[in-house]
Each structure stands twice: as structure tokens, then as C-alpha cells.
Amino acid sequence: MIKCGSELDIVFNLFNSPFCGRIIYYAVSSYQAHNGKLFPFPLVYFILPIALDKKLRNSMKPRQSFLNWVTENRLELNDFARLVEAYIKPTHEAIEFLLYTQDLILNDCGELRVNEEHKKLTENSHNDDDEIKECIKKAKLLAKWLAKMNNVESVYFTLGVRP
Numbered sequence: 001m002i003k004c005g006s007e008l009d010i011v012f013n014l015f016n017s018p019f020c021g022r023i024i025y026y027a028v029s030s031y032q033a034h035n036g037k038l039f040p041f042p043l044v045y046f047i048l049p050i051a052l053d054k055k056l057r058n059s060m061k062p063r064q065s066f067l068n069w070v071t072e073n074r075l076e077l078n079d080f081a082r083l084v085e086a087y088i089k090p091t092h093e094a095i096e097f098l099l100y101t102q103d104l105i106l107n108d109c110g111e112l113r114v115n116e117e118h119k120k121l122t123e124n125s126h127n128d129d130d131e132i133k134e135c136i137k138k139a140k141l142l143a144k145w146l147a148k149m150n151n152v153e154s155v156y157f158t159l160g161v162r163p
Contacts, residue, residue: 015090015093017093017097019132020090021094021103022136023052023135023139024048025104026139026140026143027044027051027139027142028044030140030144031043031146031147032113034143034147035148037111037147038107039111040111040112041106042110043155044095044112045084045087045088045091046084046146046155046159047091047142048094049084049086049087050138050139051135051142052087054131056076057134057135060141077159077160081159081160081161084161101118102118103118
């Protein structure tokens with residue numbers, strides 16, 4: 001039996017636009033902080049599938065590179081394109097929420113940036129459980145890795161996903 005305040009909350013949060021938006025927001029912020037560039041919109045589709053998938057999230061180590069992580073997790077990433085496809089709707093809804101609230105701004109070149117004129121979203125709320133904190137932490141790590149890649153096409157190719 002699922003109790004209120006436990007697994008039910010986690011399942012609800014997985015596809016809740018503000019929660020998913022918070023994860024994406026911190027990934028975009030981390031990307032900007034690590035290379036000073038705006039976040040390419042096509043990369044947004046990888047944030048939730050990796051940050052919310054416990055096995056993939058737990059396999060990420062801060063001292064790894066993106067390419068090493070992909071190589072070490074090739075079996076887990078074998079069907080990654082389907083996982084990305086499953087997260088398209090929650091990703092779109094989270095982005096729509098962030099654009100509506102103006103926490104993120106999308107420019108004409110298809111790049112996202114954090115709206116510095118808005119109050120920064122809270123990274124860790126006082127009632128967040130450890131798993132939520134870990135999702136945000138790993139989304140930021142993923143963004144750091146992506147910021148070091150040469151281009152969007154390389155990331156798609158490395159993960160075996162076709163646009």
C-alpha cells in the first residue's frame with residue numbers, strides 16, 4: 001500500500017511541471033555557469049530522463065567525463081532513445097511552465113537562459129527529501145558535462161539518439 005507523503009509524492013513529483021521545471025532550471029543555470037554560453041534547447045530533452053532515472057542518476061560520478069560515463073553505462077543507455085521519448089511531454093510541460101513564469105527565457109536562436117531579473121528558484125527546499133536533492137544535483141552535473149561538449153550533434157550521437 002502506498003502511503004501519502006512517501007512513494008505517492010515521489011511519483012507525483014516526477015511529472016509535476018514545477019518540480020521538473022526546477023530540475024531543468026538548475027541544469028540551464030549550471031550549463032551557463034560552466035561555459036558562459038546559453039543552453040541549446042535540443043539538449044533539454046536529456047535532463048529529465050537522466051536526472052529522474054534512479055539507475056542512471058546513481059551511476060553519475062562528479063570526477064567522470066560525459067564520454068566516460070556513457071561508455072561505462074552503455075548497457076543502461078542501450079534503449080535511451082525510448083526513455084527520452086517517454087519524457088518529451090513532461091519536458092515540454094516543464095519548459096512551458098518555466099517560460100510562462102519567466103524563470104527561463106528562450107531566445108530566437110533556440111537557446112535557454114536563466115532570467116536574472118527574477119528571484120532565483122530554490123535549489124533545496126526545507127522539505128525536500130534526499131532523492132529530490134539528488135535529482136537536482138545530478139541535473140547540474142549533467143549540464144556541466146554537456147557544457148564541455150563541442151556541439152549538440154555530438155551529444156545526440158554519443159547517446160545514440162536521433163532528432
